[in-house]
Amino acid sequence: MAHHRASDTKREHFRRYLEKAGVVDSLTSVLVALYEQPERPNNALEFVKQHLGAAGQTSADTEALQQEVIDLRQRCARLAEENKDLKTRLQRHEPVSEDGATAE
Structure with missing residues (x-):
């Protein structure tokens, strides 16, 4: 027992x-x-x-990955805005033909 x-x-x-x-x-x-x-x-x-x-996975791993996602989304938004700005600036200097292609 x-x-x-x-x-x-x-x-x-x-x-x-x-x-x-x-x-x-x-x-x-x-x-x-x-x-x-x-x-x-x-x-x-x-x-x-x-x-x-x-x-x-530890919560530290998860937090680090979440922060990386936030940082990459912010960078992507900044690059998209920069791309839009550059396209606008380029269109001012290069006329666009009727078929949508830039004239050379």
Whole structure:
């Protein structure tokens, strides 16, 4: 009987360790994602591996990527505005023929 209690205590410590480390939450979210798939993947283990890898990204990784997206969108907007300005300036100096091509 004492062996059974020691085994239960050991299991309980291990369970708390997994919860504290976020393993239980990660596994749960991956299994829920698998369950919610409209069509079951051919390789469930591969699905779990891929999604566990994605779940392993830290919030710092996510924040860095989000900031990079913001920076790139701002740069894209600036370049689009510059492109528009340059086209306008070019049209003032080069007349456009009737077919839309610039005259040479």
